[in-house]
Amino acid sequence: MVRDDLYIAVPSFFRCPISLEVMKSPVSLCTGVTYDRTSIQRWLDDxxxxxxxxxxxxxxxxxxxNRTLHRLIQIWSDSLRPHRVDSVDTDSPSSPSELPARDQVSDLIQCMDSEPSSASSLDSLSKALCLCVDFIGGGDNAVDGAQIGVLEQAVTIIHLLLDDEIQEREELMRWMLKKTGRDCLASLLVVLQQGSADARIASARILESIAVNAEAKFLIAEKDGLLSELLKLTGPEKDPTLIEAGLSCLIAVSTPRRVKVRLVHLGAVKWLSKLLGDPNSATSTIEKVLKVLEMASSVKEGRAxxxxxxxxVAGIVQRLLKVSGAAMEHAVTILWSVCYLFKERAAQEAVAKANGLTKILLLMQSNCSPAVRQMSADLLKIFRVNSKSVISCYDTKTTHIMPF
Known part of the structure; x- marks a missing residue:
């Protein structure tokens, strides 16, 4: 009888470099290379x-x-039990779709925390990412509570690994996109849809981390449902940390024009407008909201x-002052784009109605950057009116009006 597991690819880093068999007791030499204990002991004894x-x-x-790698091999081995036709282990999971037990992955996380500085641990952490991606890549839209729990733990591991300053960080991120592609993104989408708040935050940060080039950004943006789920994280009623994670990811992903247009079509402006008008929004949240709106204003669909x-528009004018220097720059850039560069009449009227002229005048007397000052001057040119206007009546002798 042909065994099913003969067709299962064994991760190369699970094999002992000497025996080429899956390691039962992995140990690391001072060089950082890991071997099976029996094989390396025989080598040294010779x-x-x-x-x-x-x-x-x-x-x-x-x-x-190498305890980290040992646990990884155990998790991998346990995940294959349902596929073995000759297995007699009564403790094996009853369904082929079941993932490794939650406590096993928890043990792995604790093990990583206990060995943060060793060379062998760093090597195993980088390899752990590969295995966790394999687990995540097995997700789909129909998962039960136990599977969601394991996916959450795998996401947590990957998030921790991507935060670590390890040499293979960029290489592993490229590997993650190339090797698992849409399957991995599908599982991250499942976590964004059904996971806990912490897991969704970790998923958003993973997506932000792997959005390192245009190819990755397009891959993320074109995954059905992924951008909309990231946008849902920014709802005003959500946890502030969750909101900021979603906004940061959107900023990272939305640099290509095609992605900006897709985001606008998903209703991003409406979502962000609500956050902008929320008096409880933190400064960092407002900065990120304005940054995303600035990106949207660079495309015709976004300006519309x-x-x-x-x-x-009123919210952007309101946030011109008394937020932060970064928020001010983003807000001025948006207004300059829609009102001056592209001369959108509706935006000009909305700015005037929101008392934007006075705020722009105040802004010009603040300690703003030369770029902001120039954009403010350009905006004033747009709003030239007759001699009874606020500009004509503005007392130029008043030189100490400050916005903060």
Whole structure:
């Protein structure tokens, strides 16, 4: 009888470099290379004083157990039990779709926390990402509570790994997109839809981390439902940390024009307008909201939506002052784009109605950057009116009006 597991690809880093078999007791030499204990012990007992893989001379023949990799192999092995036709283990999961137990992945996280500084741990952490991506890549839209729990734990591991300053960070992010592609994104989408708040935050931050180039941004944006779920994270009623994670991810993903247009079509301007008008929004949230709106204002579709939403323009004018320097720059750039550069009449009227002229005048007397000052001057040119206007009546001798 042909065994099903003969067709299952074994991750290369699970194999001992000497025996090429899956390691039962992985241990690491001082060179950082991991071997199965039996194989490396036999090598050393034969009188060798070098690392078999690198041929470096060993300054010590001591080795340490690689507990992280050991647990990864256990998790991987347990995940294959449903596929083995000759298995007699009564404790095996009853459904082929079941993922490894939640407590196993929890143990792995604790193990990573307990070995943060060792070279072998860093090596295993980078390899852990590969395995966790494999688990995440197995997700779909029909998962039960237990599977969601494991997906959440896998997302947590990946988030921790991407936060670590390890040499393979960028390489692993590229691998994550190339190897699993849409399958991995599908599982991250499941977590965004059904996971806990912490897991959704981790998922958004993972997506932000892997959006390193145009290809990655397009892959994320074109995954059905992913952008809309990120947008839903920014609802005013949501947790502030969740909102900021969603906004940061949208900023990272939405630099290509095509993605901006897609985001606008999903109703981003309306969502962001609500956040802009929320008096409870934190400064950092307002900065990110204005940044996304600034990106939207660079495309025709975005400008149209901003001009259609009178509350949005009024909110931008309101946030010109007394928020932060970054918020001020984003707000001025949006107004300059829609009112001066593209001369949108509806936006000009909305700015005037929201007392934008006075705020722009105040802004010009603040300690703003030369770029902001120039954009403000351009905006004033647009709003030239007759001699009875606020500009003509403005007392130029008043030189100490400050917005803060």
């Amino acid at each position: 009188g060798n004083n070098t690392c078999p893989a690198t041929m470096q001379v060993l300054h010590t023949k001591d080795f340490v157990p 939506k901003i001009c259609e939403d009178g509350k949005c």
